Amino acid sequence: MTLKVYLSGEIHTDWREQIVAGAEALDVTFSGPVTDHGASDDCGVAILGEEPDKYWHDHKGAKVNAIRTRHGIETADVVVVRFGEKYKQWNAAFDAGYASALGKAVIVLSMPEHQHALKEVHAAALATAEEPQQVVQILRYVLTGALPG
Numbered sequence: 487m488t489l490k491v492y493l494s495g496e497i498h499t500d501w502r503e504q505i506v507a508g509a510e511a512l513d514v515t516f517s518g519p520v521t522d523h524g525a526s527d528d529c530g531v532a533i534l535g536e537e538p539d540k541y542w543h544d545h546k547g548a549k550v551n552a553i554r555t556r557h558g559i560e561t562a563d564v565v566v567v568r569f570g571e572k573y574k575q576w577n578a579a580f581d582a583g584y585a586s587a588l589g590k591a592v593i594v595l596s597m598p599e600h601q602h603a604l605k606e607v608h609a610a611a612l613a614t615a616e617e618p619q620q621v622v623q624i625l626r627y628v629l630t631g632a633l634p635g
Contacts (some may be wrong), residue, residue, distance in 0.1 A: 487564045487629065488513045488514070488515060489494065489512075489513065489514045489515070489564055489625060489628065489629060490514075490515050490561060490562045490563045490564070490568060491509075491514055491515070491516050491517075491562060491563065491565075491598075491625065492517050492518060492558040492559050492561075492562035492564070492565045492566070492570070492585075493505065493516055493517070493518040493568070494517075494518065494519065494555075494558075494559070494565060494567045494578055494585075495566075495567045495568035495569060495570070495577075495578035495581065495584070495595070496568045496569060496570030496572075496573070496575055496578065497519075497521040497523060498570060498572055498573070499570060501519040501595065501618045502516075502518060502568075503507070503530065504519070504618035504622075505566070505573065505618045505621050505622055505625075508619060508621075508622035509619065509622050509625050509626070512622075512625055512626060512629050512630075513629060514625055514629070517558045517561075517562070518558065519551065519555055520551070521557070525605060526547065526551055526615045527544070527547050527624070528543075528547060529546075529547050529550045529551060530543065530545070530546025530547035530548070530549065530550045530551075531543050531546055531547070531579065533550060534546050534550070542611055548582070553606050555581065556584075558618065559581060559584055559585050559588065560588060562590060563590070563591065564590070564591045564592075564593060564625070564628075565581065565582070565585035565590045565591070565592050565593070566592075566593045566594075566595060566598070566621055567579075567581055567582040567585070567592060567593070567594050567607070567611075568595040569594070569595070569597070569604060569607075571597060572576055572625070572628040573601075574634040576621065579604075579607055579634055582594065582607050582610065582611070583607075583610070586610040586611075591612050591613060592610060592611040592612060593611060593612065593613045593614075593620060593621055593624060594607055594613070594614045594615070595615050595616070595617075595618065595620075596608075597616065598616060604612050
């Protein structure tokens with residue numbers, strides 16, 4: 487059984503690469519957002535034309551990115567949502583809620599100090615991990631029934 491996993495959230499660390507590398511031997515396909523911050527911010531105006539007002543610049547980009555995000559979440563079996571320490575990642579919370587509303591299996595990847603701020607997101611998730619390797623172990627268990635170690 488191939489699992490389709492969408493990797494959402496924080497883009498400033500290598501957590502995605504750690505999960506992909508750790509799951510290399512598993513029957514998993516990964517997708518996610520465009521993680522080049524500049525490309526993601528500017529995709530709307532690069533494709534649809536310049537906007538003098540920053541609000542409309544961001545609005546165009548958000549809508550174009552939403553096409554990719556919605557497709558990725560809707561076609562995924564599992565959605566992993568990472569909340570990093572540096573930024574608030576409102577989009578990650580939105581992705582987690584959207585995935586949960588669609589009945590997707592959600593795994594949240596966050597730090598213990600964010601437990602209170604993310605309590606509702608954690609409550610909707612099927613698992614809450616603190617390290618990318620724990621996500622890999624969940625995927626391995628789901629696919630093979632094997633426990634770590």
